[in-house]
Amino acid sequence: MVKSKAADIIRKLNDEERQEFMLFLGSPYFNRKKKIEQLCELIIANINMLDDPEITEEDMFKPIFGGEKFSYSFLRNLMSELLKLCEIFLVVNNLKAGSFSDSRFNRALLNEYNIRFLDKHFELKLKKIREEYSTRKIDSEYFDVLGKLESENIAFHLYRSSMHEVPAHLLKRAEYNFIHILQILEFDKMDLAVNKTAFNLNFDVELVPSLMKTIDTGKMLSVLSNGNSEFRDEIEIRLRLIKLCDEKEDDENYHKLKDLILNRIESYSNAERSNMLIKLKNYCAFKIYKGNMDFYEEKYLLLKKELETVKYNHDNVGPLFANIYLEIIQKAILKNDLTFACEVIDKFTQKLETSKQGAVSNMARAWIEFEKRTLRKLCIIYRR
Incomplete structure (x- = not known):
């Protein structure tokens, strides 16, 4: 039996990915050791024999040594290097396939343009990203990414001592980060509330849930009513979602939240639509459980809206x-x-x-x- 972390990864690659991995190993930029290529070829050729208790590492990998004496320590070193290359390949292949987080790639690229003083490249890339985000649906990462892009913008202007450009970007970053913080807070509060009974959670003795209770969403909503922001409705939705979790008897908050969400439902990603409608339905279910029959109709309308707007088995929805x-x-x-x-x-x-x-x-x-x-x-x- 052959035990190897690198072999475990290679075993999970499909045929096309294994071919691409061999091309990857053949690139001098990533790998200059022919024995590592040979090691991978032997693993792929004997992939179905790795778990055979009768097969030893020497049986499988002896060809690497030619006529020389087999060395376990040398093989271990090769396996260790192959594992590192497997891990790099997984990331590179992910990026190549387009499933790698674009925001990480874009931030890394913007940073390189910045520190190398490729100003036109930086500005054109940033403009392109903004154009893409102007049509992108809002998801769980949307505002986090925008906030981080503003950080790159701030760094760009600080590098060039153009301090007069910084304040506007500081304010935009604060706005995006604030919405993202509300988003994370609401997700965590809802998850804790839903799983409180199932996992026998005692919020009275836990610090963070106790701190969460002190957040005054009502006061924030009052301040919000007198302010202006491009994302004012989004901030209100996040605050009202938190309020929905905390205050199970606030029907006025539910109806205002429902109207806001349904008016903006097309702005959200498939997964985000599903999540928001689930939270509205959960409130209706609680009210029905408490004997308020008016919410039967509410829940029915939400169910119909879900079928109308959510795509199942598609875009992160099961x-x-x-x-x-x-x-x-x-x-x-x-x-x-x-x-x-x-x-x-x-x-x-x-x-x-x-x-x-x-x-x-x-x-x-x-x-x-x-x-x-x-x-x-x-x-x-x-x-x-």
């Missing part, structure tokens, strides 16, 4: 949950909106987990046939 699928069909049936219930089955069954599509859609169809009082069709569906 499959449609069976309970959501069944809940909206059930609510449509209760409202005697059978046409919509059938549309949900036709359009969204394929968005469920594959293993659940048949059983869940059959159950939904049975409900509809029961409502139509078509007993014969109901029996046929149940036999499935």
Whole structure:
């Protein structure tokens, strides 16, 4: 049996990636040792034998040594170097594929342009990034990236002693960072609240949750009402989301928040739309649990909006949950909106987990046939 961290990584590469890795190892810029290339070739050629208890490292890698004596210490050193190259390849390949965080690449490039005094390159690149962000959907990293870009802008002007340019960028960075801080705070507060019971969390003895309770979102909203900002609505949404988590009986806050989110829903990424609608639905569920039947209609409208605006199995959103699928069909049936219930089955069954599509859609169809009082069709569906 051959145990190697480098081999573990190579084993997880697909055939195309293994070919690219061999090209990577063949580049003198990254690797000048032919024995490392040979080591990788042997690992790939014997990939299915790595776990064989009868195979030793000497059996597999003896060709590297030619006619010389096999050395475990030499092999270990080669494996260590190969591991480092594997790690570099994973990052480079990620960047090449376009899935690497563009913000990290852009920041690194802007910094290089800055310190090398390539001013026109810096300004053109920054202009291009801003144009891209002017049409980009808001996600969990949006304001963090904008804040960091302003830091690069500040550094650029400080390097050139153009101090009069700095204040405007300081203010913009503070604005972007403030929104990002609110975003992170809201995410953490909501996660803690949702998991408090499941993990038996005692917030009374934990410092950070206690500190979070002291944040006065009401006062911030009051100040916000008298201020101006390009992202004023975004700040209000984040503050009201925090307030939604803290104050479960504030229906006025819920309705104002819902209106703000739905008016701006197209501004958000797919994942962010899903997250925001989930939080609004959770508030409705809590109110229903407390006996407020008015929120049945609220939740039904939010469920319909979710189906309308969120793309499942796409852009960081997983499959449609069976309970959501069944809940909206059930609510449509209760409202005697059978046409919509059938549309949900036709359009969204394929968005469920594959293993659940048949059983869940059959159950939904049975409900509809029961409502139509078509007993014969109901029996046929149940036999499935």
